[in-house]
Amino acid sequence: MIDVKNYGFTEEQLMLRDTVRKFIKEYVPEEYARKCDQEKKVPWEAFHKAAEMGLLGVVIPEKYGGAGLGFTELGIVLDELSYGYLELATMIYRASVHGAESLLTYGSEEQKDKYLPLIAKGEFRSSLSLTEPNSGSDAASIQVRAVRDGDYFIINGQKIFNSAVNIATRTVLAARTDTSVPKHKGITLFFVDPTTPGIEIQRMDTMVFRALGTYQVFYNDVRIHKDDMLGELNNGWKHLMTNLTKERFAIAAMMTGAARAAVDTAIDYAKQRIQFGQPISKFQVIQHKLADMKMEAHLSHLITYDLANRIDANVPSRMEASMAKIFVTEAYNRIANQGMQILGGYSVTPEFPMERHYRESVLQRIGGGTNEILRNSIAKDLEL
Structure with a gap:
């Protein structure tokens, strides 16, 4: 029988909820959230404490250093963190979904072994680079190009509304690798280090995400090794x-x-x-x-x-x-x-x-x- 009073959560899930609530009360009071928002300050202190507590490894399997829990538990973490400060929860969301789940779903074993333990420890941050100036809701119409050059891909083009790319260890970049096929079939994903030569990041002035920031990113002859391709060639969509x-x-x-x-x-x-x-x-x-x-x-x-x-x-x-x-x-x-x-x-x-x-x-x-x-x-x- 479902315990209506506890929303159907198990005892372990309730313990997790109470732990995150205590964390928010102690480390993320409203004054802290307001200061980060007004001063455009990334909530690093709270993020690192959340990592210490294992909140970034909720859905990461135990063999990679995570807790091996499910999406109900991830929901509890994101729900309770957002009650305190949405941008802090967004950092955990991007690590868990754009980072960990991308790797778990279509990453190679080498990529999983390399990056998942770092995500679980809070030593790796993720973002998603999809939207372009002329590609929003029609996401498959992206024009950023990735051209094969031996063991590398040469990337050129512009992304926009790229939140938190400035603090990302790697960003999941969607690029067009084949222009001869229908638009949905010529896209490939790459795991790109935003500090790679040829990448220029410019902050945009927005009314939201003041702490993490939203950016436009320019790729100018950026060389990305084939080992940093996420998933299969031309199967990115x-x-x-x-x-x-x-x-x-x-x-x-x-x-x-x-x-x-x-x-x-x-x-x-x-x-x-x-x-x-x-x-x-x-x-x-x-x-x-x-x-x-x-x-x-x-x-x-x-x-x-x-x-x-x-x-x-x-x-x-x-x-x-x-x-x-x-x-x-x-x-x-x-x-x-x-x-x-x-x-x-x-x-x-x-x-x-x-x-x-x-x-x-x-x-x-x-x-x-x-x-x-x-x-x-x-x-x-x-x-x-």
Whole structure:
């Protein structure tokens, strides 16, 4: 029988949840998150502590130095970390999904042996280099070229909206290696060191990811050894598709935690803010807003962990992943928007985290595949 009170988590999963909650309370208070956001400061201290605790190796098999756990456990980690600070959770997400899961899914044994132990120890950071100035939702239309030259590939072109590439040990780069075939069939993935000669990284001025940063990257005759190819030649698009369910699950888990934090911020404020002689939480209009926010956060939790159970059971879940990503990101956006109304003028000041929630919630409907494109994917799965 499922223990409803504990959301169906096992005793071990509850212990993990409580451990991460304690970590957030001790090492990632709101003041720390605000400082990193305002000063554009990478939360290295918290990241290294998270690595010490083994939070980066949750889904990495034990033989590579990880915990060998499932996506329910990864969801718990990302959910709870995002409650404290979304950008910190994003660092763990990129290591676990863009790094570890890419290697586990289509990396060579040599690459797994070399990189997975480093990821588990927090000595390796990952990012994804896919989007280009003229290739967004039509991701397969990328034009960055990788031309074979003996044991090397020569890469030229530009990527954009490349988050955290500046701190990445390796970035998963999608490049076109064959222009004579349909666009989906001529893409190859590479594991690229961003410090390789010929790579120029420029920071973009964005309203989100202030700590990690978002960048455009220029590749000018960059030489990448064939051993750094990820997966099979010209099969990169298929490789990317195999990880999409996991990526969208991770986004849903992070937004679930961030949404819970936004709800709690609004509740705490409403109980303390006095207007017309009483806390504004006593007014029905505020109560209804908070009730709606709480419902959406709860439903986000349910759809996210249902997806985790499906992934752990190896049940094909492409449509369910799209549904979870759409629902949770839009719920987070609605929650943050209502929170702005409840906090009023204080909502636009950095002294309260609601303005950060609002900024971050806007992006999440776009990243990981826009919600409009994902609705197309669901319609396709429904054979409409």
